[in-house]
Amino acid sequence: MKNFPGTPGTWTGLILRMAQCLFAAGSIASMATTTSFFNYTAFCYLIASMGLQVIWSCGLALMDAYSLLRKKVLHSPALVSLFLVGDWVTATLSLAASSSSAGITVLYFGDLGVCGLGEECTRYQMAVALAFLGWISIAISSLIMFWLLAAG
Amino acid sequence: MKNFPGTPGTWTGLILRMAQCLFAAGSIASMATTTSFFNYTAFCYLIASMGLQVIWSCGLALMDAYSLLRKKVLHSPALVSLFLVGDWVTATLSLAASSSSAGITVLYFGDLGVCGLGEECTRYQMAVALAFLGWISIAISSLIMFWLLAAG
Numbered sequence: 001m002k003n004f005p006g007t008p009g010t011w012t013g014l015i016l017r018m019a020q021c022l023f024a025a026g027s028i029a030s031m032a033t034t035t036s037f038f039n040y041t042a043f044c045y046l047i048a049s050m051g052l053q054v055i056w057s058c059g060l061a062l063m064d065a066y067s068l069l070r071k072k073v074l075h076s077p078a079l080v081s082l083f084l085v086g087d088w089v090t091a092t093l094s095l096a097a098s099s100s101s102a103g104i105t106v107l108y109f110g111d112l113g114v115c116g117l118g119e120e121c122t123r124y125q126m127a128v129a130l131a132f133l134g135w136i137s138i139a140i141s142s143l144i145m146f147w148l149l150a151a152g
Numbered sequence: 153m154k155n156f157p158g159t160p161g162t163w164t165g166l167i168l169r170m171a172q173c174l175f176a177a178g179s180i181a182s183m184a185t186t187t188s189f190f191n192y193t194a195f196c197y198l199i200a201s202m203g204l205q206v207i208w209s210c211g212l213a214l215m216d217a218y219s220l221l222r223k224k225v226l227h228s229p230a231l232v233s234l235f236l237v238g239d240w241v242t243a244t245l246s247l248a249a250s251s252s253s254a255g256i257t258v259l260y261f262g263d264l265g266v267c268g269l270g271e272e273c274t275r276y277q278m279a280v281a282l283a284f285l286g287w288i289s290i291a292i293s294s295l296i297m298f299w300l301l302a303a304g
Contacts, residue, residue, distance in 0.1 A: 040263055042255040092247065099248040100255030103194040107256055111192055150302050 006144040008060070008074040008083060009067035016141055017061035023134035024053040024094075031127035034120050042100040043124070046131060049097035053134055056090050080149050087142040094138060098131035158296040160212070160226040160235060161219035168293055169213035175286035176205040176246075183279035186272050194252040195276070198283060201249035205286055208242050232301050239294040246290060250283035 005012035027050045037043040060083065067074050074080075105128050108115035115121040157164035179202045189195040212235065219226050226232075257280050260267035267273040 041258045095244065095247055096251040099251035100258075103252030103255035104259055106193045106252075107259075146298070 004144075004147075006141065007148055008079070009064055009072065011068065013141075013144075014061060014064040014068065016137060017057050017064055020057035020134055020137045020141065021054055021061055023130050023137060024050040024057065027127045027130035027134060028054065030123050030130060034123045036120070037124075040104060042097075042104050043127075046097040046101045046127065049093045050131060050134065053090050053094055053138065056086055057138070075148065075152065077149065077152055080145060080152065084142065084145040084149055087138060087145050091135060091138045091142050094131065094135040098128055098135055101131065102128045156296075156299075158293065159300055160231070161216055161224065163220065165293075165296075166213060166216040166220060168289060169209050169216055172209035172286055172289045172293065173206055173213055175282050175289060176202040176209065179279045179282035179286060180206065182275050182282060186275045186279075188272070189276075192256060194249075194256050195279075198249040198253045198279065201245045202283060202286065205242050205246055205290065208238055209290070227300065229301065232297055236294065236297040236301055239290060239297055243287060243290045243294050246283065246287040250280055250287055253283065254280045 003010070006016055007013055028047055031037050031043055031047055031050075034043075037047070063074065066072075101124075105124050109121065109125070115124075155162070158168055159165055180199055183189050183195055183199055183202075186195075189199070215226065218224075253276075257267075257276050261273065261277070267276075
């Protein structure tokens with residue numbers, strides 16, 4: 001039960017970590033290239049939270065790559081517990097950040113209707129969408145870690 | 153390891169469920185008594201999500217009370233798995249709802265400064281604060297269920 005796809009030190013695990021990293025980096029890039037994100041607390045929080053996700057996921061992607069190259073298995077309970085706690089904390093922060101940014105984006109697009117389909121607004125939407133994709137991929141990782149710890 | 157505080161069918165578990173129920177009901181009451189919440193998608197979503205939490209937590213509180221009265225133990229793996237999935241889904245929805253509402257509240261209070269300390273605005277803040285307290289209490293329940301399932 002310990003070698004299913006997505007566990008640390010497998011190709012699927014590496015791809016999942018790289019996807020998290022890319023979605024978070026894309027979200028930061030999309031948000032940081034707008035001219036007025038710093039006026040909104042939620043958007044600044046989104047950048048901070050996605051920054052944390054980039055650091056965490058890239059670090060684990062490097063560890064996965066190292067373990068694939070050296071053919072080491074990273075399934076010790078202490079390591080998996082560390083991954084689990086880190087994944088859950090990052091996933092919770094990502095969900096909170098993307099929800100609060102989504103709240104503001106929906107307010108401007110749908111409720112108030114003051115934001116058209118201009119370049120700025122599309123970038124906000126893109127950043128929120130990428131943040132949600134990043135959250136989904138890190139939530140999958142968290143569930144895999146939870147399963148791995150429970151099965152161990 | 154199976155009779156620690158907060159598990160289903162204990163007094164602390166019952167108190168935790170009642171706290172979840174009360175926080176969520178308080179959040180709904182505080183939000184629904186404002187005159188303009190229906191103009192904001194995030195606030196409507198907060199009410200829907202807190203409504204789900206009221207139904208779920210009150211149902212489990214009744215089950216806890218029944219199990220305390222009849223001295224039955226509710227620790228079968230199937231039941232605990234059901235509680236775990238329900239708790240995680242409710243906690244995720246609550247976190248998303250309270251974050252998106254908090255994003256809008258912070259936008260109006262802090263970033264734009266258009267919302268003073270009037271009655272309406274205080275109610276929005278109160279609803280968001282109660283929703284976060286509700287999320288914290290249901291997150292504690294989820295962790296207890298996870299621990300119970302892992303220890304079983």
